[in-house]
Amino acid sequence: MSAREILAEEIQRLPEPLLCEVLIYLKFLVRQQEEAAWSDLLPSREVEQEVLDLLDGQ
16 A cells, blocks of 8 residues: 555544644645755855845845
């Protein structure tokens, strides 16, 4: 049985409030994975903060 099939079976058993929490967490995980894929190309949060600090000082 694949992970997708196991997950689908588990989801069928969940009550609605818990299902909403799982959906939020799933979206969070997807976003983390997407950010990790771009992490070598995007500036770090420290760099972004330095830019914001420079802009605030002007």
